[in-house]
Amino acid sequence: MYTSTFADATPGRGRILISSSYALDGTPASDDRTRTAATFEVLDKYHLHTLQAKTTAYDFYAVLERLTDNTGIKPPNWYQVFLRMARQYRHLLMLKRAGRGHDPTGVWGTGAGELAVDCPVCPNPKVNLPEGWEDAAPGNQFLYVLFLALDACFWLKRRMVSSEIKDPGLGTRWAYVVENVPYRHFLQTVTNQKEMSTCSGLAALDYANTKFSRGYSTTGVGMGVCARHEFVQPNGVGDLQKGERFANMDYIFGSILRHKDPRVRKIISYDIVCQWWTYLLERLQTLPPLVRMTMILKLFRFVIPKMHIHSHTLDCQVKFSLNLVPGSGQTDGEGIERPWASIGAIATSTRTIGLPVLLWRRLDVARKEQASQREAFELFSVQQADRVPVWKKMVEDFEMDGDKKNPYQMEVGGLTEMDVRLKFVTEEAEEAKRGVPALHVVTPSAFINAGLMLEEQQRRVRVQAELKKAGTTAMEINMKTLCSKLNRGLDQFCKLQATYNPAALQALAARTAPPDELVEQTPLMLPSALLPAQREGGGCVAGLIDIENDMRAAQCRTTTLPRLRNQLHIKSRFLLYKKHNSRHQGMNTRSRTIVARNKTKIRLHSEKFQMAWEARLRIAGGDKSKVGWPKLKKEDIQCMQDRGGRRGGRERWRQR
Structure with a gap:
């Protein structure tokens, strides 16, 4: 028989790490005739290298091969054997450290999650809470709040290369992973689940509906940790078969909470919580009995992590902000992102050693x-x-x-543009019923609306032309198409002006246009652009100026300012992301493209407000007190990351 030996290069120590023997007839090792072995020394080294140096099993095995023979001649391949031994050794270590060898029920009496390392700091009535904690004064209730964070990682994929029958897990429910059989059975009942998003920037829901899951048995991993100390929760890890579906995360969430005292208040952090929690109560009722629970909503609070929340809408930023949750302190909710950067759940268990120093530093x-x-x-x-x-x-x-009422939520009162249009359309319909003759098939409100839409098209063409001066051929073609469409719209609008606003045609005829004037710079001469004397005496249909005034007010009130604030929030997020994550030419180019697109939207909203404000000022005869809003200056249009804008324009507009 022959033996392949992996040697330890350390002088004076036991040299045999792994040896595997075959009989001369080629008969391999078996359970009753063991011919493969590994010393505890090599298994301990691999365990420490994995935890501390993040060395993969493949790389560690390659080092052993080099130590055996570094001439390039590879010894027999016992890689799969080594993997099996390493898994068994770690499994036995968990059982040993949990004291299962001294338990009367033995190994098979191990309960769900019993081998997991519990967080020693999070509130637990059986461990670290005083008597009467349930009756604490309102000012002290924050001391007994459990912070949990959920998330998924899509880097941890697994192809369909084996099966549970060929490669079963070792005590899958005893530590961090959920029970395989009930978990799989439950997921088979929700195969048609479709996740929908009504919030911007939720890439996780795109993963949930992805079609690129063919060939994978696992497309990622969902997990829950305590948000403040980053301990992976018992039975808080589960595979994802088709992205971050609600069904997977619901099961993992229920699996975590079955180990928690239902009397403890809980704050749940999740980057898509604004969508996930909406029908959570209904979905929890469909979970299997093993993880089904009754949720007391008054003891729960749902939030979005502080870094992710900037990608959400303003409504989400108000409803789910950790900054507005009493007792949250400076918890960011992003702790679950850090374990993904190491090697998942194993690395987090080593944090117990350094936890006291960490807590003192944070204090x-x-x-x-x-x-x-x-x-x-x-x-x-x-x-x-x-x-x-x-x-x-x-x-x-x-x-x-x-x-x-949420005191932090900004309310926008008054009629929107659509409400104003509906109001005038209704009035015009009632006049038609009374037999009032119409001047044209196009009603007065439709005429003003057509003018405002043309004004919007001119604004878009003008802004795009200024921001894309060094454009490509495709951009030039697009600009010419927009200009042609705008020209046709202007011709049609002039025909309507002859009916509703003839003084505008006279003013345009008397005007000397510059020879290089572009179509997006041609004045439309809406009623607000005319002098009061021009609008009188049949120069403008009666009531037309009031329609424009109301529509301009709606533009200022509910359209431009809220959207401008939202784009400034988005700009702030883009600039932070570019600063901390964009490296090298490719990523910087993409980041600049995104920032430029955001800049275009800010420019459009700000110019729309400014034009509406100036139109109302002309209608009011120059009296600023009748406009309803202060003038929007260029220095007012800043986000928190703009130089000199930390307490600048946006804050002043928020106060107004």
């Missing part, structure tokens, strides 16, 4: 930050002393009952 930072924030808060309270009681009452009411 020191929190004390310094608290002093700074308290000083600023007290100064602000003195300056706004007459408003503080009202604000405080609103905040306290909202924190006690989430159904009360």
Whole structure:
């Protein structure tokens, strides 16, 4: 018989790490005739290399081959044998450290999640909570809140190269992974589930509906951790078969909560929580009995991690912000992203050793930050002393009952553009019923609306022309197409002006146009552009100026300003992402393209407001007090990342 030996290069120590023997007749090793072995030394080394140096099994095995023979002649391949032994050794280590060898029920008496390392700091009534914690005063309830974070990683894929029958797991329910059989059976009942998104920037839902799952038994991994200390939760890890579907995350969520005391308040952080939690109660009722639970909504709060929330709409940023949750402190909810950067659940279990130092460091930072924030808060309270009681009452009411008015949510009152159009269309329809003769098949409100739409087209052409001066041939073709469409619209609008606004035609005829004037610079001469004397005496149909005034007000109130604020929030997120993540030419080019597209939208919204504001000012005869809004200056249009804009224009507009 012959033997292949992997040697340890360390002098003076046992040299045999792995040896495998075959009989002369080629008979391999078997359970009753063991011919393959590995020392504890090599298995311990591989375990430590994996945890600390993040060395893969393949790379570690390659090192052993080099230590055996570095001439390029490969010894017999025992890689699969080594993988099996390493898995068995780690499995036995978990059982040993959990004391299962001394338990009367033995190994097979191990319960679900019993081998997982529980977080020693998170609130647990059986471990670290005092007597009577349930009756704590409202000001101390934040001490007994459990922060959980959910997320998925799509880098941890697995192709269809084996099966559970050929390669079964070792105690899959005893530590971090959910029970395979009930989990798989449940997922088979929700194969037609389709995730829908009504929020911008949710790439996770794109993964949920992806078609690129063919050939994979696992397209990713869903997981839950304690958001503050990053300990993977018992039975809190599950495979994803077709992206980050709600069904997978629902099961993982229920599997985690069955190990938690239902009396403890919980804050759940998830980057798509605005969509996920909407019908969560209904979906939880469809879970199998093993993980089904009853949720008391008053003990739960759903939030979006602080980094991810900037990619959501303003409505999400108000409803699901950690900054607005009492007792959350400076928790960012992004702790679950950090384990993905190492080697998943195994690395997190080693954090217990350094946890005291970490907590002391965070406590020191929190004390310094608290002093700074308290000083600023007290100064602000003195300056706004007459408003503080009202604000405080609103905040306290909202924190006690989430159904009360949200004091942090900005409300936009008044009619929208669509509401104003509907109002005038209804009035015109009633006039037609009364027999009032119509001047044209196109109604007065439709005439003004057509003018405003043409104005919007001119604005888009003008902004694109300025931002894309060095455009490609395709851009030039696109611009010429837009200009041709705009020319046809102007011709049709001039025909309507002869009926509703003849003074505009006279003003255009008397005007000397520059020889190089472009179609997007041609004035439309809406009623607001005419002098009062020009609008009188049949120069403009009666009531037309009021229609435009109301539509301009709707533009200022509900269209331009909210959208401008939203784009400034998005710009802030883009700039932060570019600063921290964009490297090299390719990524920087893509980032600049995205920022330029956002810049175009900001320019369009700001110019639309400015034109509407100037039109209302002309209608009001120059009286700014009748316009309803202050003038929007260029220096007002800034986000938090703009130089000099940290407390600049956007903050002033928010206060107004």
